[in-house]
Amino acid sequence: MSTAKGLLQRRPNFIGKILLQGFLIIVTIIQIYPLIWLAFFSLKDNSEIFSGDVVGLPKKFLWSNYAKALSDGHVLNYFFNSVLVTAASIILVLILSAMTGYAISRMNWKLSNLTMTLILLGMMVPIHAALLPLFMVLKNLHLLNTYWSLIIPYVAFGIPLAVFILSSFFKGVPREMEESAVMDGCGIYKTFFSIMLPLVSPAIATVAIFTFLACWNELMFATTFINNESYQTLTVGMMSMVGTYITQWGIIGAGLMIATIPTIIIYLLLNKQVQKSMIAGAVKG
Amino acid sequence: MNSVFSNKKAIAIFVLPTLLIFCGIVLVPIFVSSYYSLLDWNGVGKGAFIGLDNYKEMFTDTRALNSIKNSMLFAAASIFIQLPISLVLALILASTIKGEGFYRTVYFIPVLISTVVIAQLWSKIYNADYGLLNWLLENIGLANLAQDWLGQKDTALVASFIPTLWQYVGYHMLLMYAGAKSISQDIFEAAKIDGASPIRTAFSITIPLMRPILKVCLVFSVIGAFKVFDLIYVLTGGGPLFTTEVPSTLMYTTIFDTYRYGYGSAISVFIILECLIFTVIINKFFKTE
């Protein structure tokens, strides 16, 4: 009797779980489809791409598309530049935004709200209109054609989003954590670095991912501020490849795949960090 | 205690470097653009000061007004369609379900993929001659519904919205998921002991506690909607006949195709103000509620 009742109770739960998993798997397919499509696309030739079979496997796997896409000797150099610019931008954004986000959300000063609003403005700027003024600023600073001509704008435009996310996470931390730290005699710097920062590590990892994406995929600044091929980033290189193989879609697909794979790998690495820090955060919080 | 949190020197160290970079790179262009917006200027040479004429033109030109209307529609679609989907996914994943890490990772993938690829994908889906969508419709007996999705005035707007909405579902999901995950597990334990159903827990505990991050998402999606550019520009270029035009695509063509730098700058200042006003409204809304 009691076992039957238990089964009955568990059953809807069980069915519900299956339905839920089914739903999640369908969403998975929708979300992962572009990647699979791109992978197939990059191995096809023109006639197959235009034949209308959008879903199917390539009839013959044209690995030569990749060979051609990679034959541009600069790919490694572009890749290195992208990594350098992106890494420097992420580190600077994290340091600056964590400090500022903390000061805005947890410290007492008159202009904190105004500062927040000012910084938020940065997210609202349509960058195409800012292009010419920004170009002038960089020109006057003699930074055009250097890594800094990308890093500094990426950091400046990455700050608003990062400060916004970080300060709202700081807001979610209970006051007592800090107060007890201060009671124990910690100064403001120690409280910030060793108590507060670890508490918002999920936010830090999230900000890192978002900043990474913004920098890695950015195209307009990267084309306009850099002329020297040795400083060009992967996006620019890939775009010029798209322009070069106008009619050979398979090669373009291969190039796009080459640009995408590092993103996925770096995301997976950072993502593990997000996961770890989230668990850690949840335990502490 | 208070003296520690109002340590002027510490505040300066925390805030000034950020402000310095920010002012030079972001604020200066905003100021310069506001100045340009008062000029009749082609981008080179001397401009003529014309006061607020560019703004007057913007609010009387049907093309500009239509683009503003489109961006409002887009914002509404983000708030009422995209964010709820992200929230549901985030809550499901945060409720310690089997495969949580896997799903969360995969759902974010569209955000990772560059616009070039996403645009290629969707133009192949929508293509009138060999697209996936028409192919599907023909195979389930709805051939009469097959059409030129991006080329027709009545379908182009919705069709050009969907890719962006879809791409950023994972973005908001990740933010919301992080927000839900930082809620202390003790609260959920207590709710479980009280016998609250998962849905009830979500509505009466999780969502209220996620307010700060929900506000962030709301602000991001509204700002994102007013600024939306990439995919729409690549997929339709604002066409056919301006039906999918949004302020940012209009601004781009105004500056780079018609050489009206002043008018284009006015549109960009308008976008900034529009974003700012809505951000303030959202903040007020979250404070009073």
Added chain:
Amino acid sequence: MKALLKKSLSIILAVGIAGSLAACSSDSSGGKSSGKDGSGSIKLTLWDQSVGNTDPSAKLLPQIIEKWNSEHPNIQIERTGTTGEQYKTKIKTSLAASEAPDLFYGMGGGSFMQPYIESGNVLEITNYLTDDVKSRMAPGMSEAIEVDGKIYTLPVYTHIANLFVNTELFDKAGAQIPTTYTELLDAVEKLKAANITPALIGEKDRWPGMYWYDIIAMRQAGNEAVIEAFKDPSKWNSPDFIAAATKMQELAKAGAFNSSMFSMSYDEMLGAFNAGNGAMMFQANWVNAGIEDDSSAVKGKVKVIPFPVFEDGKGKNTEIFGGAVDGFYVSSTTKHPKEAVEFLMYLSEQLGTQGFLAGAGLPSWNIDGLDTSGLSELDKSAADIMKTATSFIAWWDNILPAESAETHKNLIAQLLADDITPEEFCKQMAQLKPTELSL
């Protein structure tokens, strides 16, 4: 106020960060990285947008530059190629900020370059040109490049627009290749009956549709009347141009154009035509190389003919749409104008003649003594058509001032979508600004 703000903020920035950056930014310089290095050689920068694999210039440019560099150790050229849309933002921003490279490609000239010529961003090269150079140009060219007696660029190729017909599809439909408007309508009908898309337009980019209206208007009203209307826009609102707009709509309603034209880009249009998905395309001879490429399914099956004449029209088939001068320009900020022009002359002539032989465009330079046997049939036909020319009108979006050009293209899109009547179309055309060029 602007200058003050910019100055003070950039000083703040400079003081704040420049110190820490100095070490890393030592070899910075803008687009105009012209200067002498230790060995006394001059470095000139060149920007262009020739990168596509079907663009023969993309292969020729590096070769020409390499040859120049090896022959001129004292004047070294550094080239940056950027693709389409990005090139546009890059060059416009750099020109506006006076950071342009020493030499750059000027996207079709005309109204694209007009603002920069007016504001003095482009070097006037009239006095640097020798009669010797002028004499090597094709007849009429040295006059064609003059703007109010001044010269800013040298010609490279000539491009003219003609009707490309896929003979295989015409045969299949039993249609006759049209020489008159009636025959064109007839061909459209036969092609449609055979389930073949008669003509392709990539109207997403709007200018391919413009080419159709422009040639129809030229056939209807004649080149002379069109030039008059460029100078006095009120003349756009006249019976001939209304008749042209009516014909354009008549063709659209007869199903002459692909139903997906509003979502089809120029590139997709080429792809579709080269895959044999449409029987006609009205384009300039820069598409020749793609049609004759090994990857094209219609290689050898395409003929190029002058656009049909109209029974009731004033235009003749020797009145040609095209002939634009689109070449390279020298920036007025260059430190070495003499050397830059010297290279400009070399580049324009070499690219113009070698490019002609490679099928990039018709020659703007004297080609006596060149071996033209390697040219494709399409190139030869285009050259033959050009030989018959009695007058030229360049791309209308280059002749009209930039803003009017946009309006013109948008109006044609509305015409194609049946959103406005031919009368309304001409009324709005009459609101355009007159051309700033001397025609």
